[in-house]
Amino acid sequence: MSAHTFNSDQAEDRVETCDVRTVNAGKVAETRARLIGAADAAQVAAIFKVLADPSRCRLVYALLEAGEMCVCDLACTLRMTESNVSHHLRTLRAHGLVRARREGKMVFYSPDDEHIRLLLDLARAHVTEPRR
Secondary structure, eight states: OOSOOOOTTSOGGGTTSOSSOOOOHHHHHHHHHHSOOHHHHHHHHHHHHHHTSHHHHHHHHHHHHHSOEEHHHHHHHHTOOHHHHHHHHHHHHHTTSEEEEEETTEEEEEESSHHHHHHHHHHHHHHHSOOO
């Protein structure tokens, strides 16, 4: 039995709510059992919040393409100041999205792991796919 019933003459802007209030207790229980916990959801949301900044998003994409870059090269690639790049890298590093490696007087940045590429590739595929 469907918990959602819509008349064909309903306005398109009413899609978000049901006209009949019924609860499918089995589906609710199954979903709750698999639902992400509040602490994990907060961490996931924090990552998306960090990546919501276009400059940080582009920085991560540059690192994904290059594999590893220093602040000077990133600044030149993205046409940003080194100070601005450093500021964004600190934020990305604090959230585990990039890591730093020192070699003498140089510091090189790279994506923290392959999950970062998957995350951004999926998001990019989503925003570039034709809308239904």
